[in-house]
Amino acid sequence: MFENRPNRDAEVVFVGRSNVGKSTLMRELTGHNKFNTGKKPGVTRKPNHFDWNSESFMFTDLPGFGFMSGVEEDHREVIKTDIVRYIEENAEEILVGVLVVDGKSVIDIIDRHSGEGEIPHDVEMFYFLEELGIPTVVAVNKMDKVDDKDERLNDLCDRLGLYPPWEQWQDDTIAPIVAKRGQIEPLKETLRHHFHEAKRDDLLKFVK
Template sequence: MTFEGRPNRDAEVVLVGRSNVGKSTLMRELTGHDVSTGKKPGVTRRPNHFDWAPQSFMFTDLPGFGFMTGVEEEKREAIKTDVVRYVEENADSIVAGVLVVDGKAVIDIIDRHSDADEIPHDVELFGFLQDVDVAPVVAVNKMDKVDDRDERLDELCDRLGLYPPWQQWSGEGGTIAPITAKKGSIEPLKEALRGHFREAKRDDLLQFVK
């Protein structure tokens, strides 16, 4: 069943990605609101909306996909289907889709699932956002745990079909944003979102990414 109860807002930024990559922690940093977080994958099972009615805008933290302890595969696939459907149905209102990945683990995870008959979830979701004309921003989280920063980000660009170096995809309105949400270090993501807000002619939303 598709997620229900979406507030009626005409501008939205969604956070998507695998379970346990830090989406809920990032949402807290973006909104200033505490949300359910935990080390156990799959804590977020329904969308978390944080909206501002006067500006008709909201951030939405969508449930994580992939492995979840104690959740059968059928349920995991149903959640992923609902996430995809949510983005598809609301694409016209979504100013940016933030794909959150674990900077330390993302390359190994993508390569592990890169068989001939399988597209890794992260790569698939990045392409999906492009296909539905939602501007993708990759928030590469937990960068404080990454030693070979530039090499790792260049490899991620390569896996996503973006030509390295990663720096050409960063900055205002950019695609790659290395962050550490747990430490409140999310300025690269805010910078990317500011550019997308301006492109959408929604300068009124810049106040939410100061």
């Protein structure tokens, strides 16, 4: 179980598979180097909180879920259960849930796990956040490695049950980014949208 959550009344959580670039994205958003990044999946095992006490606000980088080399399946399931429980228990404070996916591989991964009775982790997490009433943004990272951007994003919308074209979701749901190069403006735009909708314009300064 994840302990020691700072007592803050507004939070943005980042979820996603291991190695999709969540920690790099957090570093770009906060300008802070406390977020470990590494070639080895599963570097983040506990939530990383970056909080502003005076604003009672924080960004939280949750551990990666799904396959991790060198991590037993039982332990992967424990991590996933902890992530789900954390989000459920703090849903009222979570202003936005950001699902980070790898633009290059996400469609293949979803399709590979779409057998009968199976729901891919990414799709499941998207629906889970939505069901809890948490505004959900999909940050589609590593878009510099994608040849046909529009086709890929339309395919992703299709897999998530959103009607293409993807452009109609770019204000509030779909954010193509390249975290490594600091190209994260589309994500900031969606966060600004949701902060404004939540009547929290006081937080806009964190996503300038």
